[in-house]
Amino acid sequence: MNLVESLRFALRALTAHRTRTFLSASSIAIGIAAVILLTSIGAGIQRFVLSEFTQFGTNIVNITPGKTRTRGASTGSISSVRLLTIEDSLALKSSRHAVYTNATVTGNAEVRGNGHSRRVTVYGQGPDFDRAFNMHTAIGQFLPADDPRNPRAFAVLGAKVHKELYGSTNPLGSVLQVGGSRFRIIGVMASKGQVLGFDLDDTVYIPTARALEVFNREGVMEIQVVYPPATPLDEVTQDIKRIMLKRHGREDFTITPQQQMLSTLSTVLNVLTFAVAVLGGISLLVGAVGMITLMHITVTERMAEIGLLNALGATPMRIRILFLLESTALSTLGGIVGLITGSGIAGLLGILVSDLPISIPWRYVIAALLLSGVIGLAAGIVPAIRAARLNPVDALRAE
DSSP, rough: OOHHHHHHHHHHHHTTTTHHHHHHHHHHHHHHHHHHHHHHHHHHHHHHHHHHHHTOOSSSSEESSSOOOTTBBSOOOOOGGGOOOOHHHHTTTTTTSSSSSEEEEEEEEEEEEEEEEEEEEEEEOOOTTHHHHOEEEEEEEOOOOTTTTTTEEEEOOHHHHHHHHHSSOOOOTTEEEETTTEEEEEEOOOOOOTTTTTTTTSSEEEEEEHHHTTTTOSSEEEEEEEOOSSSSHHHHHHHHHHHHHHHSSSEEEEEEEEEHHHHHHHHHHHHHHHHHHHHHHHHHHHHHHHHHHHHOOOOOOTTHHHHHHHHOOOHHHHHHHHHHHHHHHHHEEEEEEEEHHHHHHHHHHHHOOOTTTOOHHHHHHHHHHHHHHHHHHHHHHHHHHHHTSHHHHHHHHHH
């Protein structure tokens, strides 16, 4: 009996017990499908989060007030930390690597215009904000390049605020009241939608210095420096640190490159994707237990057949190969069915639920298929050894 005949014999044994074959293959198929579905959703979410996080660019360095130690503790109380100022942002423009700098203040305020009022997020930004973060205006213009320390009282509306307050009316030139201050509307931003849970359309943009007055703050919350993509990050951060140390006298600020944040975020998301893959792999292990049980039952039911093979001259090695081929073929069949089912369901979810990001990570799929083959071999080893050790006379007598 050569290898082809052995494989044919194993497949014939599988088709002779269709119900048992179906149940065994289903346990593996469900495990494979679970791995594909869980990792597809996990990888899809990872790509979605990273794309949301990077749509404003990755060549950005954030400077925040207060020095953060390695363990995450502040060097002192809030009162002892020197605030970041608009002057700091202007000083950072002298960096040879700075393309844009921007000082940010964020708060929540009630805005009134056209006889309507609405509570929205108000961003104090510099005139380079739109270019630094790839933002665009739909109507009018963004904040002009005034003196950042004494800018004119201009405001730019987010798309949603424009719709809620002014409907389809052109708001340019209208007066918008933000808190207790009045601003002249000079532009409306193009719709940006939600980014990581923040609705960028439900916003109003005003100059940073004016935002400090509205929110009664003395310092800005963050300064961003945009640098050329090809510039080494270490050179950028060292130059920023040099300028800030010259102004502050000590390192009472924290420099956080966006690439560093992306690396940390990517690591966390990779761990989560691996975790859900492990959860799917548990289903495969459950299927392996089922296969081992069924293969043991198969040996018991087919003792007469094993005795006949022995009587006809089949060696113990050949009998072991027959049972190993049978279990491997069973797991491979289940793996293929699971692959088709899992990929099909994942694709269908991607079509029916447009907000659900789906991305099939094929490295996990291939690993799951290889694992199913290993499970088939592992599930067949002990029963195959048991079958090969049966005494031909005792096996024939078991009929």
